[in-house]
Amino acid sequence: MISQLFTDIGSLWAKYGTVYLTGIANTLILAVTATLIGCIIGFFCGILQTIPFGANEHIIKRVLLKLIRIVIRAYVELFRGTPMILQAVFIYYGMPYFFGVSFKDIWTVSIIVVSVNTGAYMAESVRGGIMSIDPGQFEGAKAIGMNHWQTMLYIVLPQTLRNIMPQIGNNYIINVKDTSVMFIIGFSDFFAVHKMVSGAVFKYFPSAFMEMGGYLCLTLLASFLLRRLEKRLAGKSNYELVNADQLVMTAGTYHYPKEAGSPFEEINKDYKGEKQ
Amino acid sequence: MSEHILEIRHLSKAFGSHAVLKDIDFTVDQGDVTTIIGASGSGKSTLLRCINLLETLTTGEILFHGQDVSKGRINSSAYRAKVGMVFQSFNLFSNLSVLANCMIGQQKVLRIPADEARKRALYYLNKVGMAPYINARPDQISGGQKQRVAIARALAMEPEVLLFDEPTSALDPEMVGEVLDVMKSLATKDNMTMLVVTHEMSFAKEVSTHVVYMADGVIEEEGDPAKIFTNPENQRTRDFLKRILNQ
Numbered sequence: 001m002i003s004q005l006f007t008d009i010g011s012l013w014a015k016y017g018t019v020y021l022t023g024i025a026n027t028l029i030l031a032v033t034a035t036l037i038g039c040i041i042g043f044f045c046g047i048l049q050t051i052p053f054g055a056n057e058h059i060i061k062r063v064l065l066k067l068i069r070i071v072i073r074a075y076v077e078l079f080r081g082t083p084m085i086l087q088a089v090f091i092y093y094g095m096p097y098f099f100g101v102s103f104k105d106i107w108t109v110s111i112i113v114v115s116v117n118t119g120a121y122m123a124e125s126v127r128g129g130i131m132s133i134d135p136g137q138f139e140g141a142k143a144i145g146m147n148h149w150q151t152m153l154y155i156v157l158p159q160t161l162r163n164i165m166p167q168i169g170n171n172y173i174i175n176v177k178d179t180s181v182m183f184i185i186g187f188s189d190f191f192a193v194h195k196m197v198s199g200a201v202f203k204y205f206p207s208a209f210m211e212m213g214g215y216l217c218l219t220l221l222a223s224f225l226l227r228r229l230e231k232r233l234a235g236k237s238n239y240e241l242v243n244a245d246q247l248v249m250t251a252g253t254y255h256y257p258k259e260a261g262s263p264f265e266e267i268n269k270d271y272k273g274e275k276q
Numbered sequence: 277m278s279e280h281i282l283e284i285r286h287l288s289k290a291f292g293s294h295a296v297l298k299d300i301d302f303t304v305d306q307g308d309v310t311t312i313i314g315a316s317g318s319g320k321s322t323l324l325r326c327i328n329l330l331e332t333l334t335t336g337e338i339l340f341h342g343q344d345v346s347k348g349r350i351n352s353s354a355y356r357a358k359v360g361m362v363f364q365s366f367n368l369f370s371n372l373s374v375l376a377n378c379m380i381g382q383q384k385v386l387r388i389p390a391d392e393a394r395k396r397a398l399y400y401l402n403k404v405g406m407a408p409y410i411n412a413r414p415d416q417i418s419g420g421q422k423q424r425v426a427i428a429r430a431l432a433m434e435p436e437v438l439l440f441d442e443p444t445s446a447l448d449p450e451m452v453g454e455v456l457d458v459m460k461s462l463a464t465k466d467n468m469t470m471l472v473v474t475h476e477m478s479f480a481k482e483v484s485t486h487v488v489y490m491a492d493g494v495i496e497e498e499g500d501p502a503k504i505f506t507n508p509e510n511q512r513t514r515d516f517l518k519r520i521l522n523q
């Protein structure tokens with residue numbers, strides 16, 4: 001029973017260890033790459049969808065923005081509303097029909113399919129994230145003269161990123177598992193290894209057991225790293241006061257860039273006086 | 277040539293069919309400290325937001341040094357950089373430190389290099405007494421401190437006019453003083469041109485050079501504070517002042 005299981009796993013690992021490891025590596029690379037690209041797509045769509053336009057904007061701009069929203073909407077609905085396995089088939093076998101080209105490289109197709117799929121989910125997350133930012137943040141930025149892109153890039157998106165970190169983590173973990181459907185076009189991920197190996201040596205359960213453990217390790221590691229990242233994005237929970245006399249007393253622990261000196265020296269230089 | 281910094285001409289603003297501002301006319305000159313007083317809902321915030329182009333006017337125009345800025349023909353970013361705004365709810369950027377809040381606009385809008393922007397930011401943070409807090413994030417400081425940082429952020433853009441929309445209304449009573457002191461010093465020591473919506477009648481009376489009383493979207497009465505506070509002509513002004521000074 002238990003001992004038998006571990007003997008089987010041991011013999012599987014001795015013979016196919018590197019194959020399993022290659023599978024894990026492929027799964028990881030695909031999931032990480034596609035999640036990153038998917039996030040970029042999602043952020044891009046999210047920004048485009050939330051460009052504000054009023055009734056007195058130029059007609060061409062209004063039509064264009066409206067059109068962008070419709071296209072993104074269609075993209076989101078299409079890729080969220082169909083199985084990824086079919087999307088892979090469509091793109092892999094559909095390209096030769098429509099464009100006369102076929103992808104030689106399964107990696108390219110897999111990355112495109114998973115990225116575009118993730119992008120569709122992320123677009124919605126980002127849109128929701130942007131809408132949940134306090135309108136005062138936009139107004140504060142506008143009031144000092146920042147334009148829409150600057151406001152987005154420096155103020156809104158960093159806050160959005162922090163807020164949707166859990167969803168990004170979710171998407172990544174889903175991708176680690178769901179990239180297995182790419183076997184349909186011949187991508188050899190971690191799960192594909194299981195099918196290949198167990199088909200060859202008829203050790204279904206031991207192999208499945210290893211797969212379970214492997215996937216769980218991958219996702220637990222991801223959860224752990226994401227937690228840490230979330231904490232870092234949230235910033236320090238305390239701050240150091242920068243006092244003139246504190247500078248004297250605790251000069252050793254003071255973290256100011258050396259060449260910049262203390263803020264008080266800078267103030268004393270009198271920026272106003274310098275300008276004249 | 278006596279050119280005004282700001283000249284508001286026949287400004288009207290409606291939200292749908294709800295006319296909030298009706299034919300507003302007034303001017304702001306260099307060094308003016310104008311307070312706008314009036315009951316809640318009379319359109320004071322909307323007026324400031326129109327001036328800063330956060331709302332689009334329904335009709336009328338806003339001249340900045342004689343140039344119409346309200347029709348979308350000018351670069352509204354450049355204009356906004358010259359007309360600072362301090363909000364009731366602070367609106368500090370919550371992802372940035374106190375120092376970065378005061379640098380980002382300089383760097384991105386005015387394209388000032390980081391070290392210069394930093395100097396400027398520190399200069400103004402020091403002015404509002406917030407230099408020790410440069411490393412803090414907005415959610416780590418008190419309301420009064422937030423508002424002082426917001427003032428420094430606006431000042432760091434070196435605007436020609438500073439608009440304040442009830443800067444002390446969201447504060448606990450014990451913090452009102454520290455913000456008013458900063459504003460007072462800006463008005464008297466730095467000769468800053470300011471347009472202040474406030475319910476702080478002591479500020480209106482003692483600091484401002486000009487008082488505007490608004491009711492139901494129109495300017496009912498305006499003049500110098502001595503006249504408005506001691507001898508208002510308009511019955512509504514008298515009623516309003518009686519109500520607010522007696523509470």
Ligand SMILES: Nc1ncnc2c1ncn2[C@@H]1O[C@H](COP(=O)(O)OP(=O)(O)O)[C@@H](O)[C@H]1O
Nearest residue numbers: 291294296314315316317318319320321322323
């Ligand atoms: N975005 C908006 N949409 C519709 N009505 C608004 C909007 N903003 C303000 N109002 C209305 O305009 C009137 C004046 O508001 P406001 O300028 O905030 O007054 P005050 O600042 O003097 O209290 C109020 O009746 C308010 O309901």
Ligand SMILES: [Mg+2]
Nearest residue numbers: 320321322442
């Ligand atoms: Mg108001």
